[in-house]
């Protein structure tokens with residue numbers, strides 16, 4: 001969903017890029033990874049979209065804005081529209097990360113936005 005309205009700018013895409021993004025369903029490393037640099041208004045702002053495909057579970061993406069992503073989205077294609085996946089019989093579009101579930105005072109700390117520990121999905125299911 002975050003990708004809608006974003007201009008195509010192929011020169012800013014890095015293919016098979018290294019990313020902390022993993023499949024939120026099985027934890028596997030993703031293939032065909034893409035990192036799109038969206039640039040920032042200021043030099044110290046990191047703003048990127050990361051996408052990749054799990055051979056078994058399809059495409060996922062996450063947005064980095066100077067902080068680790070709050071959610072990993074299931075998408076139809078890189079930077080495309082969200083798709084639903086069924087987890088334990090429930091429809092799920094997004095998977096909250098460890099970062100998302102940290103208390104606010106921890107989220108105010110400066111952390112490396114690419115620190116993989118924050119990118120992990122806390123619970124493999126968002127069914128609530």
Ligand SMILES: [Zn+2]
Pocket residue numbers: 023024025026027028054055056057058
């Ligand atoms: Zn998977």
